[in-house]
Amino acid sequence: xxxxxxxxxxxxxxxxxxxKSAEIGRGREGGLSRLALSDADKTIRDxxxxxxxEAGLTVxxxxxxxxxxxxxxxxxxxxxxLMGSHLDTQAxxxxxxxxxxxxxxxxxxxxLNDLGHQTRRPIEIVNWTNEEGAxxxxxxxxxxxxxxxxxxxxxxQRPSDDGATFGDELRRIGYLGDAPxxxxxxxxxxxxxxxxxPILDAEKVQVGVxxxxxxxxxxxxxxxxxxAHAGPWPMERRRNALVAAARLLVAVDDLGWEHAAAGGKATxxxxxxxxxxxxxxxxxxxxxxxxxxxxPAAAAVMAERVERAVGxxxxxxxxxxxxxxxxxxxxxxxxxxxxxxxxxxxxALEYSTRDLPSQAGHDAYFxxxxxxxxxxxxxxxxxxxxxxxxxxxxxxLLPGLNVLLHSATERANR
Amino acid sequence: xxxxxxxxxxxxxxxxxxxKSAEIGRGREGGLSRLALSDADKTIRDxxxxxxxEAGLTVxxxxxxxxxxxxxxxxxxxxxxLMGSHLDTQAxxxxxxxxxxxxxxxxxxxxLNDLGHQTRRPIEIVNWTNEEGAxxxxxxxxxxxxxxxxxxxxxxQRPSDDGATFGDELRRIGYLGDAPxxxxxxxxxxxxxxxxxPILDAEKVQVGVxxxxxxxxxxxxxxxxxxAHAGPWPMERRRNALVAAARLLVAVDDLGWEHAAAGGKATxxxxxxxxxxxxxxxxxxxxxxxxxxxxPAAAAVMAERVERAVGxxxxxxxxxxxxxxxxxxxxxxxxxxxxxxxxxxxxALEYSTRDLPSQAGHDAYFxxxxxxxxxxxxxxxxxxxxxxxxxxxxxxLLPGLNVLLHSATERANR
Numbered sequence: 138x139x140x141x142x143x144x145x146x147x148x149x150x151x152x153x154x155x156x157k158s159a160e161i162g163r164g165r166e167g168g169l170s171r172l173a174l175s176d177a178d179k180t181i182r183d184x185x186x187x188x189x190x191e192a193g194l195t196v197x198x199x200x201x202x203x204x205x206x207x208x209x210x211x212x213x214x215x216x217x218x219l220m221g222s223h224l225d226t227q228a229x230x231x232x233x234x235x236x237x238x239x240x241x242x243x244x245x246x247x248x249l250n251d252l253g254h255q256t257r258r259p260i261e262i263v264n265w266t267n268e269e270g271a272x273x274x275x276x277x278x279x280x281x282x283x284x285x286x287x288x289x290x291x292x293x294q295r296p297s298d299d300g301a302t303f304g305d306e307l308r309r310i311g312y313l314g315d316a317p318x319x320x321x322x323x324x325x326x327x328x329x330x331x332x333x334x335p336i337l338d339a340e341k342v343q344v345g346v347x348x349x350x351x352x353x354x355x356x357x358x359x360x361x362x363x364x365a366h367a368g369p370w371p372m373e374r375r376r377n378a379l380v381a382a383a384r385l386l387v388a389v390d391d392l393g394w395e396h397a398a399a400g401g402k403a404t405x406x407x408x409x410x411x412x413x414x415x416x417x418x419x420x421x422x423x424x425x426x427x428x429x430x431x432x433p434a435a436a437a438v439m440a441e442r443v444e445r446a447v448g449x450x451x452x453x454x455x456x457x458x459x460x461x462x463x464x465x466x467x468x469x470x471x472x473x474x475x476x477x478x479x480x481x482x483x484x485a486l487e488y489s490t491r492d493l494p495s496q497a498g499h500d501a502y503f504x505x506x507x508x509x510x511x512x513x514x515x516x517x518x519x520x521x522x523x524x525x526x527x528x529x530x531x532x533x534l535l536p537g538l539n540v541l542l543h544s545a546t547e548r549a550n551r
Numbered sequence: 552x553x554x555x556x557x558x559x560x561x562x563x564x565x566x567x568x569x570x571k572s573a574e575i576g577r578g579r580e581g582g583l584s585r586l587a588l589s590d591a592d593k594t595i596r597d598x599x600x601x602x603x604x605e606a607g608l609t610v611x612x613x614x615x616x617x618x619x620x621x622x623x624x625x626x627x628x629x630x631x632x633l634m635g636s637h638l639d640t641q642a643x644x645x646x647x648x649x650x651x652x653x654x655x656x657x658x659x660x661x662x663l664n665d666l667g668h669q670t671r672r673p674i675e676i677v678n679w680t681n682e683e684g685a686x687x688x689x690x691x692x693x694x695x696x697x698x699x700x701x702x703x704x705x706x707x708q709r710p711s712d713d714g715a716t717f718g719d720e721l722r723r724i725g726y727l728g729d730a731p732x733x734x735x736x737x738x739x740x741x742x743x744x745x746x747x748x749p750i751l752d753a754e755k756v757q758v759g760v761x762x763x764x765x766x767x768x769x770x771x772x773x774x775x776x777x778x779a780h781a782g783p784w785p786m787e788r789r790r791n792a793l794v795a796a797a798r799l800l801v802a803v804d805d806l807g808w809e810h811a812a813a814g815g816k817a818t819x820x821x822x823x824x825x826x827x828x829x830x831x832x833x834x835x836x837x838x839x840x841x842x843x844x845x846x847p848a849a850a851a852v853m854a855e856r857v858e859r860a861v862g863x864x865x866x867x868x869x870x871x872x873x874x875x876x877x878x879x880x881x882x883x884x885x886x887x888x889x890x891x892x893x894x895x896x897x898x899a900l901e902y903s904t905r906d907l908p909s910q911a912g913h914d915a916y917f918x919x920x921x922x923x924x925x926x927x928x929x930x931x932x933x934x935x936x937x938x939x940x941x942x943x944x945x946x947x948l949l950p951g952l953n954v955l956l957h958s959a960t961e962r963a964n965r
Contacts, residue, residue, distance in 0.1 A: 366936045369746070372807045372811035377804075405791060417685065425828075498830070
């Protein structure tokens with residue numbers, strides 16, 4: 138069957154899929170707490186794989202736990218068009234973040250199946266492992282590995298708070314696959330996502346055309362000091378690592394405020410310390426923080442300020458401080474032709490559009506390193522996300538889904 | 552047998568006792584990690600009870616897990632003279648903090664047994680539960696309960712980080728006794744302790760005569776905010792509870808520095824947050840902090856500044872902040888006659904002495920509310936404590952032990 142410009146996804150079927158997903162790994166009311174490689178992640182993976190097989194797709198799992206579901210093309214030797222995102226969530230996550238991109242891709246395939254339309258190139262759906270970084274650091278671990286940014290052994294060794302490693306947990310839930318991670322040709326990658334910001338909702342725009350990504354710099358910082366008594370030990374001899382960590386996080390927050398007028402953000406995300414108890418000074422602390430800015434130069438300035446703040450915070454507390462890990466993403470990384478394609482299809486479908494940057498981290502950032510990539514944003518209410526109140530309706534999501542359907546199909550028929 | 556002014560404890564026997572204790576709940580090299588009501592705490596309790604029984608003492612355990620070991624007096628109807636401290640340690644604790652006071656009291660009793668000397672009043676040794684507050688907050692929980700400061704049910708409900716309650720853990724390790732907590736007459740309480748400060752060691756003084764206690768105010772503070780994405784969420788809409796907590800801890804540390812010249816201290820001791828993960832703002836955080844000063848008025852000023860800082864830190868982060876618990880101790884709480892007795896016995900034994908305040912928290916502070924109380928300090932190397940490098944030698948400890956022997960025996964013979 139030929140593919141027509143009037144074809145649409147089945148929004149009711151898609152909605153049922155989202156609702157079924159929202160029953161797996163429930164968190165606070167209305168939300169999800171489906172941490173990467175948890176039992177709940179295994180369950181949604183099992184369900185997703187079953188749905189893919191029911192749609193006639195061939196499922197492959199790679200050694201980083203990424204799941205690929207392939208629909209053959211008329212010329213199956215051509216590199217595939219890939220669509221997807223992630224099924225893991227934050228501890229207080231919503232039902233759409235990531236899930237829209239995976240289940241939306243599945244809905245595109247189901248629609249093509251309904252139409253009996255076979256594309257020239259193969260199409261693949263992907264679920265990337267541990268996008269959120271809520272259980273293993275850094276975020277976007279497995280798409281980073283796919284793109285060659287992270288070594289597979291290093292990924293397998295990533296520890297969780299609960300003492301398990303990424304590799305052990307992959308094995309435990311049965312998703313340590315055989316396929317190599319990356320190293321194969323892709324024609325293109327599309328990621329449909331809720332905006333995770335308030336702009337589209339506030340302006341009542343139906344489709345966000347993602348032009349570029351905020352420049353983001355993330356840090357894992359470690360401080361070392363010495364335990365001593367919280368009482369008699371003189372202030373000038375104290376080496377309380379918790380104080381160093383708290384000072385860094387305050388400096389990071391201050392930095393965010395300094396750049397807030399220009400849309401910059403800085404986040405004090407995480408702190409752990411030892412012994413972290415009443416009556417004793419802590420000799421170890423670790424923090425995670427990040428800075429983001431639309432202007433790469435401004436983001437670089439912020440990042441450099443964080444590096445300096447590590448030393449200042451450590452010195453103030455008589456400790457040593459060290460950046461253990463550092464990650465960086467963003468910029469004008471998306472493919473111009475694909476961006477233009479997204480805008481053109483939205484126009485053809487008579488949806489209102491707006492160009493905008495992506496401010497969160499996404500697997501698409503890593504994919505952009507290995508193939509032409511584009512992101513499509515849908516509105517979400519008030520921009521609320523990483524919160525159980527994250528909300529989008531059928532009406533919010535249908536335009537983005539149809540733009541994905543047309544963009545990916547056209548690309549696969551090139 | 553009469554008791555002579557030349558009697559001394561058996562320092563070698565005492566040292567063996569300390570070394571045996573140091574094998575139970577080993578932590579980092581040379582130190583202990585014997586958290587209250589842990590398996591290691593059970594083991595040292597069992598050993599201590601056995602030693603007490605071997606010394607002919609009658610052992611009673613109260614409903615807060617405090618262990619009392621009684622040596623009958625000639626007039627056994629008189630209120631007893633109590634001596635003791637605690638056998639629990641910090642996570643990175645030493646071998647002497649607390650242990651000296653309990654095992655020192657045992658050595659006093661063993662010495663009286665050697666001498667065949669029976670005192671007029673009964674003598675009791677006590678091991679107080681959870682002095683350190685390293686597993687359950689607040690510190691000195693069970694001596695506080697004994698003195699009527701804390702309700703027994705409330706004590707039993709205190710939670711640990713590992714999810715257990717004080718009451719459950721008492722039951723689990725078999726130290727939920729039948730005896731009522733407190734409510735009985737005591738003639739006096741003596742607590743022998745390492746100084747936990749550098750003064751005696753620096754000045755090469757053998758015995759510290761504790762005149763009073765630093766005024767200390769402790770706080771458990773909770774902040775509430777809202778989760779949101781660490782990326783797109785605008786700075787001005789953020790309600791990151793972790794930022795509020797970090798700001799409070801920095802304010803507390805600043806406060807310590809402001810008062811450092813006059814010997815004041817302020818400690819950022821603990822922080823926990825949720826979800827406390829990369830990529831998401833935390834909606835909950837809790838901190839423990841304290842302020843201490845030799846001058847009660849200055850300590851009160853510092854405490855009031857902490858209370859104000861809670862509101863300021865919360866406001867800066869768009870959160871709410873609340874002091875959940877607050878404790879206070881110190882002042883001129885010790886008994887003048889007993890202090891004079893300690894000094895007199897040290898002089899008679901030809902030990903050098905120095906008057907000094909106690910800067911740490913001690914069970915003696917609560918005991919002082921219910922009976923005449925005194926503390927005796929021994930030197931410890933460099934004042935290092937709450938650290939595995941805590942160190943005292945036989946020579947450091949013998950004078951204090953002998954002063955305890957003579958002070959307690961005289962008191963028991965009144």
